[in-house]
Amino acid sequence: MKLFIVTGAGGAYGSAVIRQLNALHGDSATIVAVSRRVEEVQSATASFTSTILPISVEFSRREGLEARCSEICDLVRGREFTEAVLINNHASGSDASVKVADVRDVGYLEDYTFLNLTTFQVLTSVFLERFAGVPRKVCVNVSSLAAVQAMPSLGYYCAIKAAR
Numbered sequence: 441m442k443l444f445i446v447t448g449a450g451g452a453y454g455s456a457v458i459r460q461l462n463a464l465h466g467d468s469a470t471i472v473a474v475s476r477r478v479e480e481v482q483s484a485t486a487s488f489t490s491t492i493l494p495i496s497v498e499f500s501r502r503e504g505l506e507a508r509c510s511e512i513c514d515l516v517r518g519r520e521f522t523e524a525v526l527i528n529n530h531a532s533g534s535d536a537s538v539k540v541a542d543v544r545d546v547g548y549l550e551d552y553t554f555l556n557l558t559t560f561q562v563l564t565s566v567f568l569e570r571f572a573g574v575p576r577k578v579c580v581n582v583s584s585l586a587a588v589q590a591m592p593s594l595g596y597y598c599a600i601k602a603a604r
Contacts, residue, residue, distance in 0.1 A: 459484075472494075472495060522574070526580065586602075
């Protein structure tokens, strides 16, 4: 049995990933679908043959982050898996209308970095610890072309994508 944990499951990319995982693995997969919009995930996956476990998680709050990451992994506590895959896809985009030269708000930059980088690290660490006994583990931190190609006005967005 394979386990897939997909964050950002309520967005376009995340829901496409879940559809493909269901098509490829069917009833041999358990998919934990992490989203702020869990109702959308439930309606979109109602006909899937994979076991879908939707969970609503807000990653932007600093308090209790490790506990929220543990809660995600605990959804499948006691089940045996031959492979565990974490697809870290949650994030917040950048406002392209805001020029990098105009961004001086340290609090904004710290919050942006927390959501788009720190949460990835904490979830990955919790995942690797919780599934240490699973023979094969894979962590995928979804990025974008912005990681390797400069984009006007999106310097901090590109830096975070590259850091993933």
